[in-house]
Amino acid sequence: MHESKPVGTPSVSVQDPENSVTKEHVGDDVPYRAAVGSLMYLATGTRPDISYAVSTVSHKLDNPTVED
Numbered sequence: 001m002h003e004s005k006p007v008g009t010p011s012v013s014v015q016d017p018e019n020s021v022t023k024e025h026v027g028d029d030v031p032y033r034a035a036v037g038s039l040m041y042l043a044t045g046t047r048p049d050i051s052y053a054v055s056t057v058s059h060k061l062d063n064p065t066v067e068d
Helices: 032-045 048-060
Strands: none
Touching: 032 048
């Protein structure tokens, strides 16, 4: 392990208010829940480096916005 190299977490920590999209909610036609489920499957099986980002987006499963 002493020769391993660190890898950054693929998530955005600070959002730019100038480039933010309006906070309108996505419709039922957007498969947000299915996409998060697929990412969870990847995070547990093959991509543990995206676990933090997936857990962050899964907090908005009930009411996702366009920005999410």
